[in-house]
Amino acid sequence: MLGPHAKPLRFEINEEEAQHFALLFQHGVFIRCTTGVTIEELLVAHFGFTRDYLEKRLTTVFLDGAPVDDISEAPVGDGMALALSSSMPGLAGATLRRKGTLSSMRRSITYHHEDGRPAPVHAGHITIKLFNILAQEMGPILMKHGICIDALKLAEFIRLSPQKVQLVSAMGKNTIKDPEEFIRMLEQHASRKVEIVAG
Amino acid sequence: MEKILRINMGAGESPTFQVSPLGEFAGLGGRGLTSAVIAAEVPPTCHPLSAENKLVIAPGLLSGTMAAMSGRLSIGCKSPLTGGIKESNAGGQPAQVLARLGYAAVVLEGKPKRDDLFRIIINKDGVKIEVDNSLKGLGNYAAVERMRKEFGDHIVCISIGQAGEMRLTASSIACTDMEGRPARHAGRGGPGAVMGSKCVKMIVLDDTGMSTRQPRDPEKFRAANKIFIEGLRKHAVTGEALPAYGTNVLTNILNEAGGYPTYNFKEGRFAGASKISGETMASLEAARGGMATHGCHRGCVIRCSGIYNDKDGHFVSKQPEYETVWSHGGHCGIDDIDKIARMDFIEDDIGLDTIETGVALGLAMEAGLVKYGDADAAIDLLKEIEKGTPLGRIIGSGAAVTGRVFGLDRVPVVKGQAIPAYDPRAVKGLGVTYATSTMGADHTAGYATATNILKVGGFVDPLKPEGQVELSRNLQIATAAIDSTGMCVFVAFALMDIPETFTALIDMLNSLYGIDLTPDNVVELGQKILKIERDFNAKAGFTKEHDRLPAFFKAQAVPPHNVTFDVPDEELDKVFNF
Numbered sequence: 001m002l003g004p005h006a007k008p009l010r011f012e013i014n015e016e017e018a019q020h021f022a023l024l025f026q027h028g029v030f031i032r033c034t035t036g037v038t039i040e041e042l043l044v045a046h047f048g049f050t051r052d053y054l055e056k057r058l059t060t061v062f063l064d065g066a067p068v069d070d071i072s073e074a075p076v077g078d079g080m081a082l083a084l085s086s087s088m089p090g091l092a093g094a095t096l097r098r099k100g101t102l103s104s105m106r107r108s109i110t111y112h113h114e115d116g117r118p119a120p121v122h123a124g125h126i127t128i129k130l131f132n133i134l135a136q137e138m139g140p141i142l143m144k145h146g147i148c149i150d151a152l153k154l155a156e157f158i159r160l161s162p163q164k165v166q167l168v169s170a171m172g173k174n175t176i177k178d179p180e181e182f183i184r185m186l187e188q189h190a191s192r193k194v195e196i197v198a199g
Numbered sequence: 200m201e202k203i204l205r206i207n208m209g210a211g212e213s214p215t216f217q218v219s220p221l222g223e224f225a226g227l228g229g230r231g232l233t234s235a236v237i238a239a240e241v242p243p244t245c246h247p248l249s250a251e252n253k254l255v256i257a258p259g260l261l262s263g264t265m266a267a268m269s270g271r272l273s274i275g276c277k278s279p280l281t282g283g284i285k286e287s288n289a290g291g292q293p294a295q296v297l298a299r300l301g302y303a304a305v306v307l308e309g310k311p312k313r314d315d316l317f318r319i320i321i322n323k324d325g326v327k328i329e330v331d332n333s334l335k336g337l338g339n340y341a342a343v344e345r346m347r348k349e350f351g352d353h354i355v356c357i358s359i360g361q362a363g364e365m366r367l368t369a370s371s372i373a374c375t376d377m378e379g380r381p382a383r384h385a386g387r388g389g390p391g392a393v394m395g396s397k398c399v400k401m402i403v404l405d406d407t408g409m410s411t412r413q414p415r416d417p418e419k420f421r422a423a424n425k426i427f428i429e430g431l432r433k434h435a436v437t438g439e440a441l442p443a444y445g446t447n448v449l450t451n452i453l454n455e456a457g458g459y460p461t462y463n464f465k466e467g468r469f470a471g472a473s474k475i476s477g478e479t480m481a482s483l484e485a486a487r488g489g490m491a492t493h494g495c496h497r498g499c500v501i502r503c504s505g506i507y508n509d510k511d512g513h514f515v516s517k518q519p520e521y522e523t524v525w526s527h528g529g530h531c532g533i534d535d536i537d538k539i540a541r542m543d544f545i546e547d548d549i550g551l552d553t554i555e556t557g558v559a560l561g562l563a564m565e566a567g568l569v570k571y572g573d574a575d576a577a578i579d580l581l582k583e584i585e586k587g588t589p590l591g592r593i594i595g596s597g598a599a600v601t602g603r604v605f606g607l608d609r610v611p612v613v614k615g616q617a618i619p620a621y622d623p624r625a626v627k628g629l630g631v632t633y634a635t636s637t638m639g640a641d642h643t644a645g646y647a648t649a650t651n652i653l654k655v656g657g658f659v660d661p662l663k664p665e666g667q668v669e670l671s672r673n674l675q676i677a678t679a680a681i682d683s684t685g686m687c688v689f690v691a692f693a694l695m696d697i698p699e700t701f702t703a704l705i706d707m708l709n710s711l712y713g714i715d716l717t718p719d720n721v722v723e724l725g726q727k728i729l730k731i732e733r734d735f736n737a738k739a740g741f742t743k744e745h746d747r748l749p750a751f752f753k754a755q756a757v758p759p760h761n762v763t764f765d766v767p768d769e770e771l772d773k774v775f776n777f
């Protein structure tokens with residue numbers, strides 16, 4: 001999580017460059033948002049996705065690693081991890097699908113909103129992971145709201161990415177062009193977070 | 200496709216062959232045919248490597264036609280790994296070619312009395328069985344290359360590597376793909392050892408001069424195939440996720456669910472998962488001039504496979520599947536996708552089941568032989584297998600043997616076969632299938648297929664505790680039937696969700712053979728296959744005590760959910776109540 005006094009390094013990228021960052025979402029990124037609202041409310045009211053999109057595309061959902069069947073009932077509390085995916089192959093993929101006919105096969109790990117009481121609603125931070133097609137579809141929209149990641153994690157992501165030149169040119173603008181130099185700069189700020197905003 | 204080719208490798212001085220009509224096996228294909236032949240003709244108590252065992256190689260009912268996705272090959276035998284009946288399934292070109300040559304099955308019988316290695320050549324002119332000792336000790340790639348030089352690039356091969364020649368119980372049978380690479384394997388259960396015991400290194404198939412199988416009702420067949428393809432293309436799994444990322448798209452998902460077995464089933468999450476995920480792999484393939492979307496045989500429209508290159512653009516392996524990435528990845532604590540792809544290639548070349556071998560490598564790490572995460576040491580162990588050293592032969596004999604030799608008590612096997620890539624404590628329904636499948640632990644034995652449309656077992660309330668036992672039963676029945684068609688099991692998602700796609704599949708069978716199959720008949724076929732297989736296993740000595748997961752799944756909770764496998768034994772015993 002973001003520490004109370006942490007001041008993230010901030011980078012603004014062009015909207016059309018957001019697509020290069022799609023793979024970053026599989027590692028999990030921090031997002032500032034309203035917490036305590038349901039997954040559906042968060043994605044519709046805060047990020048602007050339509051209910052129809054969520055119904056059709058958001059078919060596999062995890063809250064703190066527990067598969068969620070009903071996104072209109074599960075509140076996302078401060079500090080929680082929300083992972084989103086499209087439909088997945090395999091028996092396991094079908095089993096993890098929300099409201100699927102095979103959901104009993106993973107009953108013991110399914111998310112349950114225990115007491116049914118609403119969680120306190122306030123501004124907070126959550127971790128969002130986007131997998132597969134959804135990283136490409138939802139990632140650029142989330143980036144408009146700004147995402148945060150540990151500087152070291154970002155450095156490693158860039159180092160391993162086949163798109164390192166595009167990533168660094170998007171973030172470094174004209175100041176830093178060399179990926180290695182950019183990675184070194186991030187490593188010098190090892191304890192800090194990096195905020196990336198597309199606009 | 201109405202004849203069986205029987206090759207007696209143990210006949211007199213030289214092997215002989217005989218072509219006969221299907222007879223009592225008429226109407227069967229794929230797994231239905233392999234299991235029926237094994238059950239009828241192989242003594243259940245025989246030694247799997249003895250002359251009494253048979254190796255049955257059968258295309259599916261729809262193979263060799265224009266039907267999309269119909270190129271899966273079934274290979275059946277009494278398994279040297281499990282001791283029970285086995286159907287192992289592979290992609291690649293052989294099913295289509297064998298079917299076009301008119302064979303519903305090739306059956307290897309007997310065992311030569313001499314120490315020669317044979318190759319079998321099958322084309323429109325007939326069958327030749329020849330001694331070719333120059334193939335001895337070659338890996339699959341070199342052996343296939345030699346055949347292509349001799350017979351041309353158009354041939355299709357079914358072969359074994361060094362592991363099969365050594366009759367190791369983790370050995371596979373390789374099938375060549377569209378590029379002529381021996382990269383598609385019937386791996387599970389050690390069928391390569393059975394082929395090796397018959398001293399057959401290579402089967403060369405050439406369908407030059409043969410044509411595509413013609414349906415009795417071509418119009419109806421064409422229309423049904425069109426609907427079938429449309430269903431596959433519009434489904435999110437078969438039209439998007441699998442083509443874009445391959446089966447390895449599951450790494451992130453199982454990891455998030457806490458069901459990704461890590462460090463030999465100690466944990467349910469692997470810190471390095473995103474480095475070896477399908478998303479990462481696909482982006483590397485695209486950037487390095489490989490291919491993220493590719494079919495394993497002609498006629499596949501899903502194309503879940505790919506070509507994995509190194510950073511200099513050179514071929515490393517075909518795109519490794521999820522289970523392969525897992526068994527060498529999280530299970531062994533390795534987060535280097537390049538090295539995992541390299542191991543995939545080495546195992547394809549030696550002719551090893553990548554699940555069984557990867558799990559055995561992880562057990563060697565658990566035993567302290569090499570360190571978790573040490574990919575180079577794992578590659579060295581694979582070289583030991585290739586050389587046939589005593590240590591290599593232990594690892595190449597699979598997880599159960601490796602666990603026993605090194606005195607481990609957490610050995611993830613059922614009926615001697617390694618448990619794949621999905622922790623049964625997190626996804627318990629899968630555990631039910633692992634425990635009760637006739638094949639040993641097998642993730643494809645109860646696939647997510649059209650049980651709802653087939654109405655097999657009636658309505659199942661997913662919220663009732665017995666739901667997962669009933670679901671597992673129904674899934675196993677439906678899967679056994681699909682495995683007879685030659686269809687890739689990945690069509691299952693479209694079958695499950697789009698009723699027209701399932702109807703189209705039945706229509707293709709009906710218009711091909713001029714029959715009147717109904718969904719009820721499909722259920723009956725699936726039940727019949729499972730009954731045959733259960734019966735064989737019972738006669739081979741299997742009891743309900745073999746339908747169990749290893750005890751550690753009940754005793755050791757897996758983080759992060761801290762769950763155990765708690766489906767009662769009495770529930771497991773109800774799976775085959777039909």
Ligand code: SF4
Binds near residue numbers: 501687688689
């Ligand atoms: S979907 Fe994948 S496994 Fe199935 S036939 Fe196509 S490439 Fe082969």
